[in-house]
Amino acid sequence: MLTYDSLIEQGKSRGLPPTKIRGILREYLQILIMKQLCKNGSQGKLYFTGGTYLRLVHDIKRFSKDLDFNTNKMTKKEFENLIENVKNELKRLGIESKIKFAHWDNVYVSKLIFPEIEKIYNIVSEHSKKEGIVIKVETNRPKWKIKSETQVISGFGEFFPCICTDRGALFADKIDALTKKSRGRHLYDIMFMLSNKFPIDRNILKTFGIKDDPIKVISNRIKELSKTELKKQAETLRPFLFEESEAELLVNAHDIIPPLLEKYKIGTATI
Structure with missing residues (x-):
């Protein structure tokens, strides 16, 4: 887990506004989560997409809250096991989290909740939520066949390939x-x-x-x-x-x- 000073320095190197520290922290957590999802869910079953894809892969200049994916093959149990593995890996890094699942229709949904992370970095403010920082991971099961492209995600000392839904x-x-x-x-x-x-x-x-x-x-x-x-x-x-x-x-x-x-x-x- 990065120190506060390293977090801010890494954020600056990514062009993130230094006044929006919670946004920087959220993006750091997103990249840590993505590393595990791309590593463990990359056997042709999970494809990154959405607004955070535009942020982490194509450098769009806006913060994005959730992590969105598509899948044609992943089962609900596989998705839940994958999120549990992410939680365990984050704990190994010293980051505690909780999980809530709330699947609906054709979408697998999980919430990774970080109740103490803002206190650890001493950035609790009027914008903080009682439950802490929440990052939702949603996986849609579209009716259309997914076309993929492999991209590289980097930042906050991390560097890894990720299979993504194609841009079209x-x-x-x-x-x-x-x-x-x-x-x-x-x-x-x-x-x-x-x-x-x-x-x-x-x-x-x-x-x-x-x-x-x-x-x-x-x-x-x-x-x-x-x-x-x-x-x-x-x-x-x-x-x-x-x-x-x-x-x-x-x-x-x-x-x-x-x-x-x-x-x-x-x-x-x-x-």
């Missing part, structure tokens, strides 16, 4: 989320993926019931969002951004998204 599937999932939920992180992530020309898997979009051109789907959804709604989403997202001024990207989405979509279409093909 994540972009399709984010487009679906954008159409169904009013959360700033989905819009921010879509801006990031458009800017970095992530491919879009249209076959997966169809499994969500989206058959139209995904560029048009994004455009139409942004037009539906009022300025008031965009401001609300921006304020909700603001505390999680490294540069809080980037919340204005959401406020001005009506002006920013159209040229982003035009640039994306040039030299980019959906799957």
Whole structure:
């Protein structure tokens, strides 16, 4: 387990805002958890995805809370055993945690709860929760066949390979989320993926019931969002951004998204 000074120094080297110490600590815990999940769940059964994937693999400049995965083969028992192994490995490092399972529908869900970690690092504040820092690990069992890519995750003295869901599937999932939920992180992530020309898997979009051109789907959804709604989403997202001024990207989405979509279409093909 890193000392407080090492934690802060490692956070600075990753470009994390030094004023957001709880965010730095959470990301450190996420990487420790990911190391065990990638090591023990990598036999073609567990594939990293979601917002924290964008953070740890593609360096998006926002904090993310949960660890999301896809699986076609893992059983509930295998998932629970995997999380228990993570808890044991963290204990070996001197980090105590508790586990709660709350599976629903097609998703395996666990919560790793760290009740004492903020006290150990002396960063208890008005933002602290009574139960401590909670990191949720969710594993979805999609109906579509998972395509994978191997990436490297590094930071806080750790360095390891991780099998991930491919980018096209994540972009399709984010487009679906954008159409169904009013959360700033989905819009921010879509801006990031458009800017970095992530491919879009249209076959997966169809499994969500989206058959139209995904560029048009994004455009139409942004037009539906009022300025008031965009401001609300921006304020909700603001505390999680490294540069809080980037919340204005959401406020001005009506002006920013159209040229982003035009640039994306040039030299980019959906799957």
